[in-house]
Amino acid sequence: MADIAENHTFAAPVDQTVDRGASGEVVLRVQHLAKAFGPTQALRDLSIELRRGEVLSIMGENASGKSTLVKILSGVHRPDSGTIELGGAPLPPLHSPRQAQAMGIATVFQEILVVPQQPVLTNIWLGSDGLLRRQVPLEQRRARGTTVLAELIDDPPLQAPAGSLPLSDRQAVCVARALVREPRILILDEATSTLDVATRDRLFRVIRRLRAAGTSILFISHRMEEVEEIADRVTIVRSGENVATLQRGEADVQRMVELMTGTKAAAQELRKVPDARGRVRDEVVVQVSGVRLRHQGAPIHAEIRAGELVGVAGLEGHGQDRFLRVLAGVPPVGGEVVCLTDGQARTLRSPADALASGIAYVPKDRRGEGIFETRSILENFQVATLDADGRFGLVRRSVTERRFDRYAELMRIVTGHRSNLITSLSGGTQQKVLIARWLATSPKVLLLNDPTRGVDVGTKNDIYGVLADAASQGVAVIMLSTEVIELIELMDRVLVFREGELHRELRRGEFSNARLVASYFGQDAE
């Protein structure tokens, strides 16, 4: 049925020279969509149009309703009201991702949804079969799976358990799963946030090819540069409503931020951080001596000073994550990390040592390592500082509450009641609570593993502000980031990792977008 509709439009040839985005027939029309979760109105009145053969980007802050829209289109949630038309016909209510896929809608989510113990090939074709009958013969599975995944990563290990792959490759498997279904509509919901730069560029190449072939792509990303690169049109949503749709070329960063936040005042791209002068002290707090992240790797030497903002960067899986964990007390392959806080030198042998030395670590995997999903906001905040609130072994809740309120104000944490479940907050706000948890321990060194991943611009700025404040009070802040722009705006220094070694150290003033990314790839024009 779908094919007939598409062939029909081929009869009237589309002029490829005019702006494709403006001329294509509307494949998906969403009108006045609304959806509430309990008291939270996630979508109020959202309307979008996705045309044939275009990349439409949806931009909005975290609680703006993007995820809800995507989940409705992928069959995870049902809307309260509003209509959805697919190819001109009303779309029946979708009750499962399976139904959405049957209608030609395939989605790649931000979460990496691979089945870790099953082989890569199984993961690519996951869900494509019936309960007892295979829809795709095995030889075809292998051939198609190889072709599609090889477009994204080199030498795809089809028989390896998906869980043994690096994060970026696992997400590539999820992308491949959507691609082998040859959808009419491909939804990428923050799907690029876990891809390394090389894989993302390859994905963009695939997207361009699909677009030329008539596939419609709904592309959601918090990275402005990705949107600028790939999107034909950008629909801006705010508080569950669409506020504007911009054509390619109209959509510059300034304008998009303005529309997303709705205030001129917040329109400056990213908060500037005060100069390092006067802030960075002479006092070395962490001494990294001869640390090796892999057996054959060159030893890493580095000194981190009090009050310093240090970025840690590189292509996904090139050792920067490992390095941060080493600073958090996970023993390296060789060498040692000495913490010089409190006027005494202490070699880190375990995460407990690091904690005792005043090193706090905010992990990357928020759900897995960070929050306690079944506990309240306050409980999530207090776990690291419980001892401080005790008297005679009893916890005084009022002390905790006062401290939480102080941090909530400082970090602009907007919550319902603090005894609500942490999961009632948006991802960005959860992240703020996590950072507040560790800041409340008055650390000497604060390690953050990609804290702004999948977080909206407003929240990012709040986080930057807090980190800059902490630094100016003498905390050494070491942050792994996958966003080049925030490294440039925020950091005094950036340590670039490549192939498990410290590849280059760039100081403020030395780094530009191009320079940093080039050094990720080992391309350093001196």
Added chain:
Amino acid sequence: MTGTSTLSRLVGRPSAFCLTLLVLLVVINFIVQPSFAAPGQIAPTLGDLAPFALAGMASTPAILAGGGGIDLSVAPLMGFTNILLVTRLLGTPLGKPLAAVPILVAIGACVGLINGVMVTKLRIPPVIATLGTYFVLSGVDLGLVPNPVTAPPNWTNNVAGSIGPIPGALLIVGLPLLLWLGLRRTPFVEALLAVGDHDAAAFSAGMNIDAVRIAAYALGGAIAGVGGIALTGLVASADSQVFGDYVLVALAAVALGGTNMAGGRGGMMLSVIGAGCVFMLENLLTDLHASAYFIQVAYGGVLLVAILLGSRLFTRRAVST
């Protein structure tokens, strides 16, 4: 994956540890009691083993399906089908194998289906849902036969003994096992393992999680129905108490076999090996005239040590990061 030697791949297999233990136990059994392997003994010994093996197999799919999946009602369901067979079917036209077996398997599958629906659609935690079924079935069992009823000689005697030259146990355990091996060639087992490993991923990929889990419980129930037949052959009576021996031992067999109790990894073949270990251990201790109390202690100890060692050996293949 590259450069892994065949040996380490074998050691890394989940079945390796349990299989080694089984071989060891068989050898020790043979040394302690040489008549153990006498030609006339093999069929009855396997007949003793069959209900263990089937109880372990029946418990496996629910566990593989993950989400805290477990089926505690397998043993009383075996008791229930045993009682139905002896008191209702045998001696009637429906008592013939070709009628009785499908009926009992279907009844087992229905009970499993109910468990599955309770767990998925009604969202009752599996332990509670199947514990409820456990109590209901054991009550019904007791109501049907307050005292054991001896069965007249019938075809199930061959199941515990020999059918021609073939030990009947091989058939009654082998056929469900063949069914499982057949299912492994379909997408079902793949789906079962995927759902058990990461249900959110499976759901987003378009799998019907509930259908897979319900099917898992139904499959377990169907095999419990077969287990009831094996039990009938062994005890030659309708007995509302005898299933008690199999309740926890079935789960021990699954765990010992190397199936991941959290789901996503394992299989029925492993449970049969695990059941073999449990059975051989009991056999050995009985031969050594150990007290019943000590046998219980030994079960527990071996189980814990095995899980510990098994998981250690398995970590080399474990998923990284």
